[in-house]
Each structure stands twice: as C-alpha cells, then as structure tokens.
Amino acid sequence: MDRFERPRTECHYLNILRLCIHQLGHDASSVNVYGINQYSCNGSSRPENPFRQCPLKDSLSKVDNILSVFLPDNIHPTASEGSLGRKRDEKPHHTTFQKDASLFGIPVMHDIHDLQDSLILSGFLPDDPRFQEIFAIKPTTSPESPRLQKRVGHAEEVVTRALQGTLAIPDFQRFKQGVKEIFEQVREKELGGSVAKYIPQLASVDPNLFAVSFCSIDGQRFNLGDADVDFSIQSCSKPITYSIALEEQGAAKVHSHVGKEPSGQSFNHMSLLVKRKLPHNPMINAGAIMTSSLIQVGMPLYKRFGKVTEIWSELFGGKKVGFNNSVYLSEKDTADRNYALAYMMKEAGAFPENTNLYESLEFYFQCCSLEASTDKMAILAATYANGGICPITNTHVFDPSTVRNCISLMASCGMYDYSGEWNFQVGLPAKSGVGGAIWVVVPNVGGFCCYSPPVDELGNSTKGLEFFKMLSERYAFHMMEPQRLRGLKMDPTTRGEKE
Helix, strand or coil, X not given: CCCCCCCCCHHHHHHHHXXXXXXXXXXXXXXXXXCHHHEEECCECCCCCCHHHCCCHHHHHHHHHHHHHHCCCCEEECCCCCCCCCCCCCCCCCCCCCHHHEECCEXXXXXXXXXXXXXXXXXXXXXXXXXXXHHHCCCCCCCCCHHHHHHHXXXXXXXXXXXXXXXXXXXXXXXXXXXXHHHHHHHCCCCCCECCCCCXXXXXXXXXCCEEEEEECCCCEEEXXXXXXXXXXXXXXXXXXXXXXXXXXXXXXXXXXXXXXXXXXXXXXXXXXXXXXXXXXXXXXXXXXXXXXXXXXXXXXXXXXXXXXXXXXXXXXXXXXXXXXXXXXXXXXXXXXXXXXXXXXXXXXCCCCCCCHHHHHHHHHHHHCEEECXXXXXXXXXXXXCCCECCCCCCECCCHHHHHHHHHHHHHHCCHHHHHHHHHHCCCCEEECCCCEEEEEECCCEEEXXXXXXXXXXXXXXXXXXXXXXXXXXXXXXXXXXXXXXXXCECXXXXXXXC
C-alpha cells in the first residue's frame, strides 16, 4: 500500500497530540498525563481521563483546537469535561478564521477552505505543484473524502512542519509585511539611472516597472509589484551557465579555462588574467562565453539550447522559461565587443580544442536572451539556497558542490566591479544584469529577485541596490554578521523574530 494511502490509526493522531504538546514547550515523554487515555477508538473506551487535574489545562485548549483538524470519526474524546473532552456532536470552539484561533501563526482548520487559507498564510501559493490538487478541491468536499485525504497526504510533511513552526520562515506574514514596507519605501525614491541602451531592444522597456519576489527553501513565496512581468535575463544567466558547465565537465576542467578572481573592471572589459591568460571569472562576459563553450560539447546548437532551457525550467519548479528573439537579434547585431573578447581568448589559447567560436557566441547570446519574471527567478534563487534542490518540486537540479562553487563566485564577482562594495554592505551572493534584475541567495533560507530597469553606470539596477541595502540593514542576512550584531536586527528564521 502506498505510504500516502495508509489508513490513519489511533497512534497516528496521538502522535500529533504529542507533537502539539512538545510545541507548547512541555515534555512529550510525559504525554499520558495530558489525557491521552481519555480517547476511544472504534468504540473501545479507555479509563476516565486524568486531564481534569492537569495544571496545564489552559495550554491544552490550544492542543484541542489543533487536534480537531486531524481527528477522524472513529477516534473521539469520551470525557464530557476538559478542553480535550469535547463531545463528538459539539461544534469546534473556533469556527472562523481568526488570529486568536491559531498556534504559532497557523490557523485552526475545520474544513478544506480553512486548510487552503492556512497554506496561503504560511506562504504556499495555489500554483505550487505540491498543493495544486488541494487548492483545486471544492469547499463542499467532505473532510472524510478518501480523495481529499490522499491529496492532503501528499503534502503531509510540509503541512506538519508548518504546524510545528519549523518552516524556514515560521512567521511568514510578518516577514512579508516587513519586506513590503522596504519595497514601498524604495518605490517612492528617485534614485536615478537609465535603461540600458547599448542593446537597442532593451531601450524600449518601461522604466517604471518594479518588482520583488521571495521564495524560501520550503517554497514559501510572495510577490510584490510587477512580479508577473517577464524581463530579459541578460547577465543573470551567467551563474546558471557556469553551473551547467560544472555539472558536465567538473570544476577542474572548467577552471582550466576560466579563473576564479574578481576582475575589478567592467563586465565587458578587454582583459585576461596576467599569468594564465584566462578570463577572470564566469560572471563577466568573457568568462560566460568560455563556460558556454563547455556545455554539451560537440552537440548541435539546437540541442545545446534545448538542454539549457530544460534546466532553467527545473530551476523554476516546472515553469517555462521564455526567449525573446528580438533581444537575441538585437544583441547579436551589437556584439562587436563580445566578438573581440572571444578572439582575444582564442589568440591566448584559452578555449578548449576544436571550439567553434561562432557557435559559442551564438549560444552565449541565446542564453542572455532568455526571459523570466521575478517570481520564477526567486524560485531559482531558492534552489541555490537549498543546495541545488528546487523547493517546490524537490527536483535535484545541481550537485551541492556545484552550488557552493557558484554562489562563492557570485559573492565575490557577481555584481561586476561593484562586487566589493556589495559584499561590504549587503553580504550575500548575487548576480545582476543590465536588464535591471538582481537575484540574491540567502544560503539555507531562501532567494530574492528584484527587478527595476534603470541601471547605474556599472550596469546594476539602482532600485535593486537600494532595496537589498535596506533589506540587509533590517534583517540579519549578511553572511559575515557577528552574533552580537545579529541580536540588533530581525531574524525571520526564528519564531521570536526581534522587533
């Protein structure tokens, strides 16, 4: 029998009770004193419960509320008194979706509608593949429906962790509100910058677009502003190109053709490492052209591009990645500098043997012409934060060592020649693109993406920079944050987030 189809036993529901008691801060090993013996199963009564004399009676009223979500008809209290002794024919204490009817921010659920609302409040959106079937269930569906129980069973682990308060962001609504406040403050600021004009197609983008999305390593998500608008990914694609090359060729092979050092120069600067005559790192144009040449070596160009888009879709949790042919043609027609970089590397002997320079450049232009929204890019960032496993599908996209290598170089090289300043102020692995996006990895917590087309002279979104500076000032996300300083900032990964 499938593990999701197993019938719920009395032991299963009493274990949930033990979990609830543990979350209230009491010793679950002494659970019998809390009145477990009051329950009967299939009509078999148990001795009178000792709950009436329990000093923790008030706390256990919360347990009763949660237990009402899980108790089936054949497991019910027999005692007539006590907060765990509600009779079968009585209505639950809480029938509305209210703040005071919750434990650890998770609302009490009495029907499928309450379950759906609870998932949303915990940060799980209706398009999450793990919960799509639950959100598709009609409110009139009986809680005893085998079909319903099977659908909920598939998401049982995540729902239980939400109940435990052990999700990556326990109080998700509070965190969302805090980020929204920063978003609104940045929206109102005049920070200068202009849309990128050296690629003609990018010059026509609406400069007023502004969006921020977040996804935790558990798949808790929120979107602010124009989060459903697809934009040109541009250089935000470079970490993924590098990661795919690492997966296929291994770190030793890849780094025999590209370095690991910050360049200290603009993203398209004509320079190589002095001694090794290699591009400085995979996060600048020369390095990304090089890593592009290492993907699906020897395969036709259409198959190479198909492989890359397939991996992008996995990083997005199954969502499709877009491609803008107009941007591709525009980029190709204004690529003199990139051709110069490629020939410079060819002259230095940096490319692998038998590299087709023209195809490598074509492939590079195609990867930069992909399109996505901040919602999708936040899921991608969370996949990196989660060690290469997509949080909403559990798909193993990249090896953990690939992720470690990639976000290490994002931290030191991902923001062009602003990378040192970024690391000093924000302190998180990030990658920007001249299209106006910045995606950021908060290791073991989640991922952000911010999009605002106006960029500064270095190619970084002006509002994006301001947003992440304010985020790091408010939340203890900086990788080098000392413990004493962390205590002065909010930590959304703990239940008792500091005000």
